Amino acid sequence: MPRSTLPCPLGGHLSRRQLDELRAMLEEQREFRLEQLAELHQPAAVGRLGSTDPEIFRSLTSGAREALREIQAALWRMDEGRYGWCVACGGAVEIERLEILPQTARCMACQRR
Numbered sequence: 001m002p003r004s005t006l007p008c009p010l011g012g013h014l015s016r017r018q019l020d021e022l023r024a025m026l027e028e029q030r031e032f033r034l035e036q037l038a039e040l041h042q043p044a045a046v047g048r049l050g051s052t053d054p055e056i057f058r059s060l061t062s063g064a065r066e067a068l069r070e071i072q073a074a075l076w077r078m079d080e081g082r083y084g085w086c087v088a089c090g091g092a093v094e095i096e097r098l099e100i101l102p103q104t105a106r107c108m109a110c111q112r113r
Contacts, residue, residue, distance in 0.1 A: 013084060026071050026078075030054065084098060
């Protein structure tokens with residue numbers, strides 16, 4: 001196995017540099033979502049994302065929480081050496097897909113199904 005590839009149960013297809021870059025993207029997204037949730041819970045007059053409409057508030061909060069869950073799950077997969085492998089079929093998730101959506105858990109073929 002090449003030295004630049006992180007060991008992985010299925011053989012590893014991402015280099016250390018790629019993993020480091022993807023981790024940085026995930027951590028940046030996690031910080032953004034945490035800030036977004038904090039701002040959503042400020043009164044509307046203070047927070048630019050605050051809303052007095054309960055339906056809008058619930059929708060925004062729900063979306064931010066779901067995104068945060070997906071990001072955290074991706075970081076856990078990374079820590080466990082399972083990041084970059086499809087949770088459905090076990091195949092490699094395309095690096096192009098990970099660069100666009102680093103929290104993704106499925107390859108494109110499984111996502112389409």
